[in-house]
Amino acid sequence: MESRGLPNREKKLKRREILEKKKAIDELIKAASAQRDHLTSFHSFRHYERNGLSVVLESGCGDKLSSAEKQYVQSLLKANMEGPYGSEWPAEEKVKRREMVAPEARYIFVREVEAPNASPNEVSKVFDGGRISCAENKGSIVGFVHFRFTVQEDVPVLYVYELQLEPRVQRKGLGKFLMQLIELIAHKNRMGAVMLTVQKVNLSALNFYTSKLRYIVSSISPSRVDPLTRVEKSYEILCKVFDNESKAALEE
Numbered sequence: 001m002e003s004r005g006l007p008n009r010e011k012k013l014k015r016r017e018i019l020e021k022k023k024a025i026d027e028l029i030k031a032a033s034a035q036r037d038h039l040t041s042f043h044s045f046r047h048y049e050r051n052g053l054s055v056v057l058e059s060g061c062g063d064k065l066s067s068a069e070k071q072y073v074q075s076l077l078k079a080n081m082e083g084p085y086g087s088e089w090p091a092e093e094k095v096k097r098r099e100m101v102a103p104e105a106r107y108i109f110v111r112e113v114e115a116p117n118a119s120p121n122e123v124s125k126v127f128d129g130g131r132i133s134c135a136e137n138k139g140s141i142v143g144f145v146h147f148r149f150t151v152q153e154d155v156p157v158l159y160v161y162e163l164q165l166e167p168r169v170q171r172k173g174l175g176k177f178l179m180q181l182i183e184l185i186a187h188k189n190r191m192g193a194v195m196l197t198v199q200k201v202n203l204s205a206l207n208f209y210t211s212k213l214r215y216i217v218s219s220i221s222p223s224r225v226d227p228l229t230r231v232e233k234s235y236e237i238l239c240k241v242f243d244n245e246s247k248a249a250l251e252e
Helices: 002-034 067-100 174-188 203-212 244-250
Strands: 047-050 053-061 106-112 141-152 155-165 193-199 235-241
Touching: 002 141, 002 155, 047 174, 053 174, 067 141, 067 155, 067 193, 106 174, 141 174, 155 174, 155 244, 174 193, 174 203, 193 203, 193 244, 203 235, 235 244
Parallel strands: 155 193
Antiparallel strands: 047 053, 053 106, 106 141, 141 155, 193 235
């Protein structure tokens, strides 16, 4: 009798384990997403001053963006990504505009430190390769990171939706600095990995993540899900995992 009942008990225990794990992951995501300022634990990352660049970082939330910040995000995205997306951009832009103002969207804005003699009433303007100031007495925004806490393959992850910098502040170590901060935020909130999506034609971005930061193509990326398929996607999903369980789900 006991031997016949054992499989059912094992199934119930297994089901309970799965539900408890899902509940724990959901609680992790909820707790991480509830934080409005992820910079509070990383004061040393609030200021970056290297290679002739001096900027400060500040946090933001998708549903709290000012009209000027929304305009800036839209304009910088278009300036940086219209080329890599090509004919896909019009449809992708609509998706990104919805994503950027979602309540779960979290931001790190990069503001250039104003010179002492800079005008305190600099007027906001659309990105055209020049300066953008989103408010009086604040430095010009020169880039941002948009990230979220989510679940991939039953693993809690920090997913980087966008890392966008103006051309004039690129190649100064700022992108690597921001990704180091992102990884620290992921660790602190007990995420199993950091993930992101990169267009295949964006070779400089692919090289940045894979060579400089040691991200790898995830096992859930289209090119690895079915490498023999004739339908090729224009992007790769990259990841950096922090534990063996996440490695098994997202790398192997």
